Amino acid sequence: MHCDDKRTLYVLKEEIERTWKELKNSDFEDRDLLNDLNEAILDYFEYKKSLN
Secondary structure, eight states, rough: OOHHHHHHHHHHHHHHHHHHHHHTTTTTTHHHHHHHHHHHHHHHHHHHHHHH
């Protein structure tokens, strides 16, 4: 795996963690954050899958 790929995965993972914390702070009531989390997770796994 190239270092740019590792960096991209790291950034995507950080986005998931940041969105999760925000969603948790909203008591899981913010639907926009829930959609953002879903998109971030999908992006992470799609990118990871494309590397194989």
